Amino acid sequence: MxxxxxxxxxxxxxxxxxxxxxxxxxxxxxxxxxxxxxxxxxxxxxxxxSKENLYRSVIENVIDLIFQAELPLHGNADPATALEQYIYAKVHVSRRYPHASKVFSSEIMHGAPHLPEEIAARMKQQTLACCNKIQEWIDAGLMDPVDPQHLLFTIWASTQTYADFDWQIAMVSGKPEMSETDFDIAAHQLTQLVLKGCGVKPAEQVKTDLAV
CATH class of the missing domain: 1.10.10.60 (Homeodomain-like)
Known part of the structure; x- marks a missing residue:
């Protein structure tokens, strides 16, 4: 091309x-x-x-970004690093691609009528892989026994809101739009909530605890 x-x-x-x-x-x-x-x-x-093909291209583009954001969950043995990188990536998908993010959300809220079956199947497969990775960390004593699915749902909702509810955020914050610094602050705060709420422990601490 x-x-x-x-x-x-x-x-x-x-x-x-x-x-x-x-x-x-x-x-x-x-x-x-x-x-x-x-x-x-x-x-x-x-x-x-066709319009449908173009719409699907928009959807597939943002789904590819979501898949890329999930890579830290699969490539890190340390849950603190993985979750932090994942949350930052998801928040900044909302920052850089707010319109595509809204289109994706609308598609899902309407029952995904235009989402190709193979994409839906891949999304499910990726989510199950993320849940399995979180469960591995739990089994290894690296974090508290939280429900992996609901942890992902919480992160999805918290990060997606910066695109889907930008009007409400602008109204409350008194800013016409969030700056990159605002998004960094949001990602940092959400990361702290998730890490502390899930009792995520550094690998070194777990090794020390087991040795005692």
Missing amino acids: SKISEHNRSLIIQAASEIFAEKGYAATKIIDIARHAGLPKPNIYYYFK
Whole structure:
């Protein structure tokens, strides 16, 4: 794919994310997206063939970001490091891709009618893998015996809210939008709540406790 094609696809997906987030799938028209992207309407069809394909591309893009955010959970033996990196990554998905995040949330809240089965299956598989990793940490005595699924649900809800409820956050904080520093503060506070609430222990402490 040429650089021009990649640029145009990225431009269209970004414009589509904003329009789908504002109007919803049913009310969105391709001409709306074309105008927002500053491209001719035929260009949208050239790259994506249909509104449904474009919508799926928006959804798949944000799901890929969510999968990437989960990588620390699989690549770290230390739950404190893994959970901290995961929470920071999830919060900053909401910061960098707020519109796509809203589209994803709306899709899920409506029963995922446009989500391809293979993507839904992969999401379930990834979630089960995350739960298994958390259970491994629990079994190793690295954290308290919390419910892995509900821990993930809590993190999802807490991080996603910065995209989905940005209007409410702006109203309460008195800021038109959150700064990068605000997002860092939010990620740090959520991390502290999760680590302390789940009784996460450094691996060195567990080794010392077992040796006593």
